[in-house]
Amino acid sequence: MNPYTEQLLDSDDRSVAYRAHLRLVDGRENLGWRRLEIAQSPNVQRLLSRRLPDGTICLGNEYHAYRKFQGTHWTLASLAELGYPPGDRSLLPLVDQVHGWLRSPQHLSPPSTEVLAGQEDRVRRCASQEGLAIWYMHELGLADERVDLLASRLVTMQWPDGGWNCDKDPGAQTSSVQETLLPLRGLARHVRAGRGDLSVEKTIQRSADFLLDRRLLWRLRDGEPIRPKWGRDPMRTQWPVRWYDVLLVLVVMTELDRINDPKCADALDLLASKELPSGGFPAEERTARTVDHVASGGTFADWGPTGLKRPNPYTTIDATWVLRSARFPSLVS
Numbered sequence: 001m002n003p004y005t006e007q008l009l010d011s012d013d014r015s016v017a018y019r020a021h022l023r024l025v026d027g028r029e030n031l032g033w034r035r036l037e038i039a040q041s042p043n044v045q046r047l048l049s050r051r052l053p054d055g056t057i058c059l060g061n062e063y064h065a066y067r068k069f070q071g072t073h074w075t076l077a078s079l080a081e082l083g084y085p086p087g088d089r090s091l092l093p094l095v096d097q098v099h100g101w102l103r104s105p106q107h108l109s110p111p112s113t114e115v116l117a118g119q120e121d122r123v124r125r126c127a128s129q130e131g132l133a134i135w136y137m138h139e140l141g142l143a144d145e146r147v148d149l150l151a152s153r154l155v156t157m158q159w160p161d162g163g164w165n166c167d168k169d170p171g172a173q174t175s176s177v178q179e180t181l182l183p184l185r186g187l188a189r190h191v192r193a194g195r196g197d198l199s200v201e202k203t204i205q206r207s208a209d210f211l212l213d214r215r216l217l218w219r220l221r222d223g224e225p226i227r228p229k230w231g232r233d234p235m236r237t238q239w240p241v242r243w244y245d246v247l248l249v250l251v252v253m254t255e256l257d258r259i260n261d262p263k264c265a266d267a268l269d270l271l272a273s274k275e276l277p278s279g280g281f282p283a284e285e286r287t288a289r290t291v292d293h294v295a296s297g298g299t300f301a302d303w304g305p306t307g308l309k310r311p312n313p314y315t316t317i318d319a320t321w322v323l324r325s326a327r328f329p330s331l332v333s
Contacts, residue, residue: 280311
């Protein structure tokens with residue numbers, strides 16, 4: 001472990017220290033006390049500062065849970081990414097707010113969800129929303145029977161090729177990597193929690209194969225790099241990850257215990273090439289800017305530096321964990 005990465009174990013940022021110990025330290029250390037400290041951290045306090053007396057979040061006159069990236073959906077995702085301690089019932093109003101959105105008639109009707117005539121097997125739905133919600137509900141210890149319904153929805157809406165897509169263009173016949181990765185991660189987390197059945201497991205297998213057939217980052221038809229119509233360049237690392245990228249897809253493959261599949265090799269080489277001479281890995285793309293007010297594309301949390309030349313603690317921890325798991329020689333020790 002290089003000096004930069006090693007010092008993250010003793011970081012003053014409790015979320016960074018917890019993540020470093022979780023990902024990078026062998027052994028069976030009880031990390032519960034580290035997670036409890038995270039609840040009092042400045043990032044958490046800022047993320048939860050907009051709660052109303054009823055425990056929900058409203059931003060100005062904007063009550064929608066999906067308000068990027070400060071609405072309730074993203075707040076819970078951020079708490080999970082920070083390692084917030086599980087089982088906090090004070091978050092239940094936020095959980096109810098998310099389920100209210102995901103189960104609303106508006107969410108399951110056009111334009112949010114569409115079924116085109118003659119293409120009933122290709123439901124046009126931004127499945128990343130359900131996928132991310134399943135993941136963070138489990139991470140936060142707040143999953144209930146409503147999460148089972150979200151998982152069942154993803155199973156029934158999976159496209160024939162194994163992924164999901166929200167593209168309303170009738171000519172769109174192939175799933176989107178953007179809309180496939182988070183459902184895959186959420187369903188895999190659902191299974192690890194002991195909640196998935198055989199249909200969920202088959203859905204996970206098919207969606208993982210969809211990504212692996214593309215070597216995670218390259219188009220199937222011609223081998224060219226995948227360039228989504230929206231989001232960021234998948235070849236570049238991000239934090240927090242809000243779009244498809246090389247780091248998150250490799251994290252998910254590690255969580256699935258498929259990181260040693262030969263189809264991951266090229267993406268692993270790309271990730272390894274990003275290690276900085278001084279140690280650590282950068283967050284090359286800024287996905288959300290840290291602000292203290294409501295702003296489009298803003299976040300109340302501080303996720304560390306971005307740019308090509310400065311290491312980011314979160315990307316460093318996850319990239320090191322992935323490459324170690326794949327037995328990269330320089331990062332095994």
